[in-house]
Amino acid sequence: MQNLLTSSPLLNLSDYTSISSLLLGTDVPGSSTGFVEPAFISARPIYVLQPQCKSGDSVTIPITVGSVNAQKEIKCVQGLPLWRNSSITINEETFRGYRKGKTAKGINEIAMGYDFQDSNENHFNVLTLYNSTYENASFIPMPFALLRIPHSLNAVSNAYLQLIQGSGVKMLLDFTKEMPKQATRLTFDFSAVAGPLFFEWVVVLLFPKKIQVMLTYLVYEKQHKLRTMMKMHGLGDGPYWIIYYMYFLIFSTVYLIVFVIFGSIIGVNFFKINDYSIQFVFFFSFINLQIVLAFLASSFFSKVNTAQAIAYLYIFGSGLMAGYLIRNFIEGGKFPRHWITVLEIIPAFSLYRGLYELGQYAVRSSETGSPGMRWSDLNDHMNGMRDVLIIIILEWLVLLPVAYYFDYASSVGHRSSPLSIIKHLLKKDPTWRRITANEIDGKDVHIEMEKVDIIKEREAVDQVLQQQQTSGYAVVCDDLRKVYHGKDGNPDKFAVQGVSLALPYGECLGILGPNGAGKSSFISMMIGFVKPTSGNAFVRGFSIQNDMEKIYSSMGVCPQNDMLWETLTGREHLQFYGRLKGLSGSSLDLVVDESLRSVNLLHGGAPDKQVKKYSGGMRRRLSVAISLIGDAKVVYMDEPSTGLDPASRKSLWSAVKQAKQDRAIILTTHSMEEAETLCDRLCIMVDGKLQCIGTPKELIARYGGYYVLTMTTLPEFEQEVEDLVRRLSPSSRKVYHLSGTQKHELPKQEARISDVFMAVESFKKRVEVQAWGLADTTMEDVFVKVAKGAQSSEELS
Ligand SMILES: Nc1ncnc2c1ncn2[C@@H]1O[C@H](COP(=O)(O)OP(=O)(O)OP(=O)(O)O)[C@@H](O)[C@H]1O
Incomplete structure (x- = not known):
């Protein structure tokens, strides 16, 4: 069979005495020829095509049905059906090679097949199956490698004729051929095929720092309070902006250049024809606008998922709208030009318009050979590129300060929602003014008789304030209050009610209190997470109401919930925060190693593991190390040892003891042992109020x-x-x-x-x-007594 096929430029079936459905392929299991197999393809009578098969002869043919390979001896009966099969088997056989899980080698690829269906002496009816993607052409004799339908039809027609008329008969028409056609160069004009909308989506979706990715970065850091954490360790808003802006800009610009170069190399007219400098200015200014938009949008979102969903909606929705409206406006010619200009204020529309203009030049060029867009073409009033460039650049200039302002205002230390900022600007609402306790929402706050130690502490604070000596203390709190306003009819929550205390350098103050006492709310105000409702606090003389930025440069924080980047290692975290604290080079490496050692994270590969692989305790210890790195003069630790095993807790305590020598530490804890071990003074807070303050010994003596x-x-x-x-x-x-x-x-x-x-x-x-x-009496007894006493007096009142 192979010889037969090889020797003939066509499929000459003259040596066959019967015809049937025939499949040509390679690697056919059971086929001795390697690539030809009679198959039984139809429910209708079919004929087996065999070389030299005379009526009455027996021939053995390989049969492959599904996965079963067999041999069958059949008698050649000229013109009569030899085998019947169902059309399901046709499919089985034809597509067998392509089943899932087959390796490339195991593919039994069929090159072509004929189903002679109900053909007989009087009736020629052939269905030709032809595999245009046939890959193993090298195994097939040349004519078949290039086989096309006309050749194939010619072959079977000859075979049929010879079957009916005898092998001596030959069709005069040797073969049919495709209509000759003048050679043409296949040009593929991307812009014409895909249109500007395609490019629009390429620009906004495929750019490595596309808008929704930028937005995700920014909102992710907000949602996980990483931005706050960076800020609390001294990274100001300005540097944060510059770092991120440059990062986004550099990535996107490099991508843009590569994008245009590759587009030109593969011959896309859109890039090749139009002036490169116009393209650069257009894409570059749009990238800048996109970055600013991402910053602006990030001020309005606090959850990554919401931001992403809205960003995708905007990209696809605005792209489609732009495609529909701009194209209709321009090509319909019914709308005045300024309507289009107004629409182009929406960035997606200006991007579309620019791409549309570039695309028009590309299409025209491929049709008429005219040159692409040049700067001089921007004077043409029909060319919208000039308007687009002006709009994009103006918009960037206007939105840049607006985005910065909103971002700055909504970031920690200044936190207020962009909407409240607008209200504030409109109403000149004196939100930041100091209010008295009794003024809070017009409610009368119950002021009970206070304990002597609390009164003494307040007097000390008053004295410091009067003498304007706040800078001589690490922390001075003056009647600090926090009220969470109740929503949906819920009452307001007075989380912190008039805390006053003065903390000198070198002291560690422990805040004890039952759940919900207000400890975290107090710390949150001190670190700028939330704004105090009234009162003020001074850290090294700087007010938490107005000078949070200055406070951050000398502050360390270990928040209650670890704020870490999942993909950074412990060492990278410490290096990053160490750099923020002004360390570099070998001194940074030294400090980082020392920090890791002090919290038991230096060994077992822990320093170089990604944080997502850390246990809860390891994360906690890393957070403590971050809070202590550098020269933070005031450190806040919100339940630092939560979730630590006894050994880790002990090593953490010695790290804190070591660290408190030259700084002030405020820590909240539920562990009396921790409080007594680490703290020079303790205070107990219940229902937002300080109930007592003093050294552990004083408290035990006083209350126990x-x-x-x-x-x-x-x-x-x-x-x-x-x-x-x-x-x-x-x-x-x-x-x-x-x-x-x-x-x-x-x-x-x-x-x-x-x-x-x-x-x-x-x-x-x-x-x-x-x-x-x-x-x-133990500290625990004191705690229970004070807490119980405070709660029962609260109930009585
Ligand atoms: N964002 C908020 N909105 C409304 N109420 C809040 C908010 N945050 C805290 N509260 C309420 O303020 C009170 C004090 O909460 P806070 O978390 O400061 O207490 P805590 O002493 O730190 O408690 P824990 O020991 O459980 O951490 C609680 O009643 C709490 O429900």
Whole structure:
């Protein structure tokens, strides 16, 4: 068969005595020839085509049906159907090679096939299947490699004729051929085919720093408070803008140049014909406008997903609208020119118009050979490019300061929504003025009798303020308050109610308090996360109301929720924040290694792992290290040891102890052990108010002037235990009681330790005591007492 095909320039079927459906292909399993296989393709009578097959002869033919390969002996009966098969098998056979999962080698690609359908002596009906994508042409003899339908039809017609008339018969018409055609150069004018809309989407969607990617970067950093974190460590708004602007601009410009160069190399008229300098100015100014728009839009979004969804909607929607309106306006010619100019104020429209103009020159050039757009063409009043360039550049100049202002105003330290800024500008609303406690929303704030230590602290603050000595202290808080206004009918939440305290350098102040006491709200105000509702605080003499920028340069923060870049390593984080603090070169490397060591992150590959692979505890330790890096004079730590195992906590504590030598630290914690270990002074906050302040010893002495006696007996002896305690200390107080176990507070002035021991020993002779203990007051007892006391007095009021 192979020889036959090879020897003939056409498919000459003269040696065949019967015809059938025939498939030509390669690698046909079971086929001895390697590329020819009779197949059984139709439910209709079909004929097997075999060389030298005379009526009555037996021939063995390979059969492949689905995945089953077999051989079948059949008798040649000229003109009669030899095999029937269903049309499903035709498909099975024809497309078998292309099934999913087949390797390229395993593809049984069929080059062509004939289904003679209901052909007989009187009726010639052939369906020709021809594989135009046939890849293994080299295996097929030349004529078939180039086989086209006319050749193929000619071949089968000859075969049919010979079948009917005998092998001696030959068609006079040797073969048919495609109509000869004058050679033409295949030109592919991209701009004509795809139109400006395609380019519009290429520019806004494929540019590496496309608008929605820029927006995503900016909003992501906002959403995850990374921008705030950078700012809190000294990266000002100006440098942030410059860094990001240049980053976006450089990437996009390089891409733009490569885009135009490649477009020209592959011969796209759009790029090749038009003046490169016009293209550059057009694309470059649009990139700048796009960057400014991304900054502007980022001020209005706080969630990446929303920003992305809106950006895509804008890109596709405005692109389609621009395509529809601008094309209709220009080509319809019914609308005045200035209408189009007005529309072009929308950036997507100006981009479309510019691309449209460039595209028009490209199309004209490929049709008439005229040159592309030149600067002189911009004088032509029909050419909209000049208007577009003016609009884009003007818009960029106007929106640049607007975007900067909105971004600046909505960033941390100045936070207010762009809408409230507009309201503020319109109304000249004195939002930043100081208001008194009783003025908050016109509500009367309950001012209760305060504890002596709190009053003393306030007096100290007043004195510092009067003498204008705030710069001599690390932190001075003056009646700081935060009210979260209730939404949807919910009442307002007075989260922080008049906190006043003065913190000298070198002191670590611990803020204790139950959940919801207002600790995080207090820290959030101090670090510029939220604006105080009233009052003020001074950090190194700078007001948190007005000078947050100055405060940031000497501040370190370990927020309650870690604010880290998932894709950066721990070392990269510290290097970045170290640089913000002015470190560089070998001193930076040294400090980074020291920081990593101090929080137990230097070993086990931790420094160079991406943060997304860190455990919760590792993230926490990294956050603490970030807060301490550089020369931060005031450091805030919001529950720094949350989620740490005991060993990590200990190493963290020693890092903090080490760090507090020359700076002030304010930390919130729920761990009394941590508070006592790290803090020089402690305050307890309940319902937004400070309840007490002092050294741990002072607080224990002040609030814990009692011993705690705990005793467990059988329940029937409970009364006797109570009698014993009463005899020892008449003003004792039972604080706990559960099935035989009781806890009593015995004022120290009434009960001496030796008396208690002796009394219990003689009691044990009469009553079976299962367990007992006498303890001095702990900080935990103080905390419970103060918190409970404050809550019950709040309920009473
Ligand atoms: N953004 C907010 N809007 C409304 N209420 C808030 C907001 N943030 C905090 N609150 C409320 O203010 C009060 C103080 O919350 P805050 O988070 O400051 O307490 P906390 O002492 O830090 O608590 P925890 O120990 O659980 O962290 C709580 O009642 C809380 O529900």
